[in-house]
Amino acid sequence: MSTQKQVRQSPGEVEGSEALRMDADKAEQIVDALNTDLAATYVLYHQLKKHHWNVEGAEFRDLHLFLDEAAEHAELFADALAERAQAIGGVPHANMRTLAENAPVEAEDEDVYDIRTSLRNDMEMYGDIIETLREHVELADNLGDPATAELLRQNLVQVEEDAHHFEHYLEDDTLVFPEAMD
Numbered sequence: 378m379s380t381q382k383q384v385r386q387s388p389g390e391v392e393g394s395e396a397l398r399m400d401a402d403k404a405e406q407i408v409d410a411l412n413t414d415l416a417a418t419y420v421l422y423h424q425l426k427k428h429h430w431n432v433e434g435a436e437f438r439d440l441h442l443f444l445d446e447a448a449e450h451a452e453l454f455a456d457a458l459a460e461r462a463q464a465i466g467g468v469p470h471a472n473m474r475t476l477a478e479n480a481p482v483e484a485e486d487e488d489v490y491d492i493r494t495s496l497r498n499d500m501e502m503y504g505d506i507i508e509t510l511r512e513h514v515e516l517a518d519n520l521g522d523p524a525t526a527e528l529l530r531q532n533l534v535q536v537e538e539d540a541h542h543f544e545h546y547l548e549d550d551t552l553v554f555p556e557a558m559d
Contacts, residue, residue: 392466399465403520408467408468410513411525415458415470416480417506423453424484424502428495440492440546447499447539454532461528481509481520503540510536 393401429444459469470476477484482502490498510533516527 386404388468388470397524399522401466403522404465404467405440405518406520407465407525408462410516411458411462411467412470412479412526413481413508414513414529415455415462415508416476416478417502417509418451418458418480419476420480420482421482421499421506422448422455424499425451427485428492428499431489432492434492436492436546439467440496443542443546447542450535452541457528457532457552461525462491465522465525482506493547496543500540500543500547503536503543505538537550546557 393399393404399407423446425448429441429448432440432444434440459471462469470479482505484502485495485498510529514526514529514533517523517529
């Protein structure tokens with residue numbers, strides 16, 4: 378718990394940015410979108426780390442490394458989202474309860490599943506995030522904020538690339554012999 382006695386800015390309070398020529402009304406809409414993306418990205422990050430920690434089987438090493446790399450991409454994106462929200466005068470979501478409550482995606486429960494189920498759940502979450510990111514790119518463009526739109530576009534490329542890799546992992550072609558699957 379904070380010992381600070383004076384709050385400088387409360388969550389949900391958006392000031393806009395004089396330096397970036399972003400008025401508070403536009404900034405508020407964009408910060409809401411960025412915070413939604415931030416929340417979704419952190420939920421994804423934690424689910425990817427869960428799968429990274431629990432993966433087993435013949436493809437362990439490759440999947441273990443891939444899931445860690447995908448989680449790293451999510452972590453970097455979350456940081457960029459939070460910094461942009463702050464730059465345009467908002468307060469980025471920063472506590473676990475707020476992130477979970479504001480995420481448009483829902484994480485798996487605590488159980489450990491077979492890797493195909495885990496990867497399918499990840500791919501589904503990626504798809505939901507991709508749809509939301511596309512909407513937010515359009516929102517930023519419509520509000521005259523090309524910098525946020527570009528940030529989202531650049532990260533959308535990475536999110537789509539990672540999702541595509543999940544799709545490849547879930548294909549039916551494998552080097553593992555069928556009898557090893559029993």
